[in-house]
Amino acid sequence: MGGGLGGAVVCSMLVLSALLALAASQSPSQVLSPAQSASRHPTAPAARPSFPSPAAPAPRLSRPPTPAAKPSSPPPAAPAGKPSPSPRPAPTRSPPVATPPVPRATPPVPRASPPPATSPAPKPPSRPAMAPAPKPSPSVAPAPRPSSHPPPTPAPPASRTAPKPSPPLAPKQSPSPAASPPPPAPPQPPSNSTPTMSSTLGQLSPSFYAQSCPGVELAVRDVVRSASTLDPSIPGKLLRLVFHDCFVEGCDASVLIQGNGTERTDPANLSLGGFNVIDAAKRLLEVVCPATVSCSDIVVLASRDAVVFAGGPAVPVELGRRDGLVSLASNVRRNIIDTGFSVDAMAASFTAKGLTLDDLVTLSGGHTIGSAHCNTFRERFQVANGSMTPIDGSMNADYANELIQACSAANGTVSAGTAVDCDSGSASVFDNRYFANLLDGRGLLRTDAVLVQNATTRAKVAEFAQSQDGFFVSWASSYARLTSLGVKTGADGEIRRTCSSVNG
Structure with a gap:
């Protein structure tokens, strides 16, 4: 009983001595160098499990220092040269969030300080004291602090990486490209996309x-x-009106102008008709589209539609003509085809206009509709003593008699x-x-009859006589070429307000 009590007293004294020694080692008055601290406690981590771990002192020994719980302030127990007696779990306990993202170009963060993940510090040292210590960070206080027990090392490496930079410094020292104002755009040359009058009106278009x-x-x-x-009729x-207009001064509605000495006063044009239709269309368009549609375009459209109304082909036409300002009777005879012309004479006139011999035969087919006065073919007859005798041997005899009966007046004269x-x-x-x-000798005008007297033109006549579709196809092409003769566009001519007179 006495021996047991004595042993208990001895054990209590030993524990008390150890506690006093530990308390003395943690006193702030003792400041030791890193070498002395390492020599006195070379096996500090191993000594902790050897104690009986009484209930009361245990929390006091293992409680971390207060600065370790505040990552924002640099902990005093993180000397740069202090050896690590045991492997530090820095990579696992130092989350990346602890180090704020610093732009590459931020000067306050020296790139010479390696992050904890790549530092050789986590490797366990072979000896308690390491001679080559890691490079000290310029932002960590150089004053070391001895400790008899291993402090919680994860926080010091995290805070040792760099001090928390001031947020306003990053944008000032490394501005993003978006923050800089964009360079001024080079001056662009003026656009010429808007068409000029000549480029717009100078081209005919459907x-x-x-x-x-x-409309x-x-x-x-x-x-x-x-x-x-x-x-x-x-x-x-x-x-007929479009023929007489386009062959003189081009398709410019010059044949519509009234007045002394105009084209309309020439004897070849005295029998023209259809002026009232053109005027009616112009009046309507002046209400719907004032000062927009030319009289020359109305003539071309009206003639095209006349063919369609009579059962002919509907052909597309080019538009955009302007009306001429000149209309002279002296220009008619040298441009119009006379009813007494031969094939060669007609071919020369067509060639001068840019038309072909096929165009001549095709456009002569326009005589499939309409009528002519008896005085237009009187040279094919001899009129004597009030009677008409055919003198053109190419004319069908029966057809000649029909014409004599139609043209003879009651008093025996030619009407x-x-x-x-x-x-x-x-x-x-x-x-x-x-x-x-024509092949049957029943052509009314001399210019019609001579088409079968020329080998070239006769072949085309025979072709069209066999194929109406072939005639219609050729008509579309020839009509387009006819209505493109001498057109005025752009700044030439004008848009008349009234087709029978130029603008005053």
Whole structure:
């Protein structure tokens, strides 16, 4: 009993001595160098498990210092040269969030300080004291502090990486490219995308009035239909009108101008008709699209629609013509084809206009509709003692007698003002009957009859007589070339307010 009590007293004294020694080692008055601290406690971590771990002193020994719990302030127990007696769990307990992201170009953070993950510090030292210590960070206080027990090492490496930079410094020292103002754009040359008047109006186009007057073709077509319904001779008159306009001064509506000495006063044009239809279409378009559609375009559209109304092909036409300012009777005779011309004379006239011999035969097919006065073919007859005798041996005898009866007046004279159908038996329909009649000697005008007396033109006549579709296809091409003769565009000419007179 006494021996047990004595042993207990001895054990208590030993424990008390150890506690006093530990308390003395943690006194702030003792400041030792790193070498002395390492020599006195070379095996400090190993000594902790050897104690009996009484309940009361244990928390006091293992409690970490207060600075370790505050990552924002640099801990005093993180000397740069202090050896690590045991492997430090720095990589696992130092989250990346503890180190704020610092831009590469931020000067306050020296790139010479390696992060804890790549530092050789985590390797366990072979001896308690390491001679080559890691490079001290310039931001950590150099005053070391001895400790008899291993402090919690994860926090010091995290805070040792760099002091928390001031947020406003990063944008100032390393501005992002977006923050800098963009360089001024180089001056661009002025755009020439807006078409000039010459480039816009200088080219004919089927859609020329698509924006300025989209209903132009419908308006002209309605006027032609109404007029042709009331007067079946209108289609032929409109078709003849476009020929006499385009062959003199080009397709510029110069034949429409009234006045002394104008084209309209020449004897070759005295029998022209259809002027009232053109004027009616112009008045309508001036209400819908004022000062927009030219009279020359109306003539081309009206003639095209006259063919369609008579049963011919609907062909597209180019638009954008302007009206001429000159109309002289002296220009008519040297440009118009006379009814007494031969094939060679007509071919020369067509060639001068840029048209071909095929165009001559095709456009002569326009005589499939309309009529002509008796004085236009009187050279094919001899008129004596009030009677008419055919002198053109190429004319069919029966057809000659029909013409004599139609043109003879009651008093036995020739009625010059009487009109005769150009295409016998089919004058109101636009078809290929005209060519069949030519082969049969039933051509009304001399210019019609001579087409079968030339080998080249006769072959084309025979071709069209066999194929109406072939005639219609050729008509579309030849009509387009005819209505492109001498057109005025751009700054040439004008848009007349009234087709019968120039703008005053």
